[in-house]
Amino acid sequence: MSKKPEDLKLIDENGRRIDGRKFDELRPIKIEAGPLHRADGSCYIEWGNNKIIAAVYGPKETLPRHEQHPLKAIVNARYNMASFSVEERKRPGPDRRSIEISKVIGEALENIIMVEKLPRATIDINIEVLDADAGTRCAGLTAAAVALADAGIPMRDIPVACSAGKVDGHVVLDLCKEEDNYGEADLPIAIAPRKKEILLLQMDGHLTPKEFDEALELALKGCEIVSKLQKEALLKKYMKEVNRENE
């Protein structure tokens, strides 16, 4: 959260946000299941101006063998940003930020994958940010979850993520770039929607306990909407395959 320029107003007098949204409104989201040919499962997501693609490879034998876990599968998540996905060119390869995001996303997804059913195996999850515009970890995790389902990985639920935050004193859903840069708080969460279990939770900024409750409630509402879009995307792909087989 950096210091806001004096003349920048993130909320106008009509209660509209800088990109014209209401407080509880998500950016436009488009999800496509299975766009990639080589991957075992994949997903492309457009979330506002974010463009992210996720691919899953596996389950496959863990190599080298001494790294195999005798009782469960190893889940490897790799979040990576294309060098041209940000304003100032990013040096290719992982930096400290993407290593941390890879770790929290991997741990969140491992929780929901039935790893105990796949001993000695590895599941690789690759998330590539092609165009970044705030909220990439939520969009990336959401896409990765669809890619896992597309790959047929056994899961207890389809995880979904969304963020809420505080901008100019108001609790709002799904921060855009300016709100992320100059807002007062950002709260990304990921949940398993069936039981509303929290799989990922991060916060930076400043919230009162009351504002936190409000923001969490809003983020959960956002997750619910995105969860529907995930299922629609999967259904769309597999209905197409069913229809093709029936022809």
Added chain:
Amino acid sequence: MSELVVSEIKRKYMHKLAQANKRIDGRAFDEYRPIKIQTNFVKKAEGSARIELGNTKVLVGVKLEMGEPYPDSPESGVLTTNAELIPLASPEFEAGPPDENAIELARVVDRGIRESEVIDLEKLCIEPGEKVWVVFVDIHVLDYDGNLFDASSLAALAALLTARVPNERFDLGEDEPLPIKNDPPISCTFVKYGGVIAVDPCWEEEMIAEARLTVATDKNGDIRAMQKGLPGSFTIDEVRKIIKSARDNGARIRKVLEKAVGR
């Protein structure tokens, strides 16, 4: 599960098909897969293009930054090409710094742009000897189903031909199109296996290929670059045949490129 190698039985089947004049995906031997090019895919980039060559998908982004010129060309902008074979695109790609395949790909694409002077680098000088534009061409392979050379070159050209110089961001006046000097050469790649020569190899064909030849031709149909790869050999007749096909296919692909970039 995703394949890592072509099985022996598939290899034999492909050789048998070749004898009957057929390819595994049903194409003719001088036929490209369908090409789709979408420019301005990435908002944050100064230029970008996403290409689909059959199942192969490549995204190229162009970024411009201010930097210092090379001492031997103080009045000339700098071109840097980089390729990332990310593990998302194929089970055989691994995370980490670019390996020899990624470096070869980046260098072949770089040569195509540099040697034919597609970009007018001299117009990218801001202060001679001090400040010039550095053009970063980043090749991001998304789905590897063969022929990354042609797909990446074409995407790089489409991204450059639609790129803008971000003058505004650096308080240098208004943004303007990236200065273009020459018409680009179009590269066509061929492989040889089981006694046949196939253009635009898919992944399976690339895996069983004995020899590979890339030929780049310009607008007049003249040859501008060639690169042979792999241990197998070509006869002189085969090379002549390849050049002819590269000219025919090159002319067709040039039309697709021109349409995609609106030139």
